[in-house]
Amino acid sequence: MREPSNVLQVSGLQVKVKTAQGMLPLVHGIDLELKRGHVLGLIGESGCGKSITCQSILQLLDRKTIHVEGSIRLNGRELSELKAEDMRKIRGKEIAMIMQNPMNAFSPVFTIGDQFVETIRTHTALTKKQAYDCAVTSLHDVNLSDPSALMRRYPFQLSGGMLQRVMIAMSMCLRPSVLIADEPTTALDVANQFQVLRQLDRIRSEYGTSILLITHDLGVISEMADEVAVMQQGRIVEKADVYQLFDHPQHTYTKQLLDARLTLPINQQTKELVLS
């Protein structure tokens, strides 16, 4: 069988932050490959550089204080050379992100409905009515009750977990080739974790979207990921197929992460729900 091609190819990504003491490296030349329709899990301790890696891929970091080097190819197109304006057109439509702090992704002065419909219409040829209908249907699919009322609310009236689900619903309408999901289930209760994972899996299987999934929950990784990259202090220390990683971890740090999982009561309920 032919191997699926890489939709996202990150090579030699370095991120440095300007400090009073000079440039401080946060990410040390990492490589990541995400295949079409696959889920790549990115795991590692808090502060190891997972979120900053994702924000670099999407060029969301402040260029005045953070310096990014390396190649980021999306469907063969080099993103690091694009102008900010061109990158804005790609973000959301071709590569989207569900943020860990979703409040930052919304403007406080417009309703969820205005922002949802506007985002869809910026990237698609849908009419206002079609965009509204798509929004309501997908909000319902991510288990948000009374979607029509929710469309009239402002971001500050929703919890972080609700806003994350609004972002997933937007992706269901936009169907990007790559979706970066940064801790998409952390802020949710068990039933909603299950619902979100199911919808992410649906985005992948129905639209062929590739997902870069960041989570501390190894139960979620074992259920969702095809490949896994393990990050430690700004470096990728191990990359493997999910079965290989769980059954035959190679790096000491990976073994420590897996051992910690055996001693912690990690989200067994979610795992059982996903498996059922």
Ligand SMILES: Nc1ncnc2c1ncn2[C@@H]1O[C@H](COP(=O)(O)OP(=O)(O)OP(=O)(O)O)[C@@H](O)[C@H]1O
């Ligand atoms: N905008 C920023 N400016 C300067 N330093 C930053 C910025 N964002 C993150 N950092 C630093 O970069 C390092 C990596 O942070 P990052 O948020 O990527 O970690 P993470 O692996 O995603 O952690 P967590 O799992 O807790 O979300 C940390 O030392 C953090 O303090």
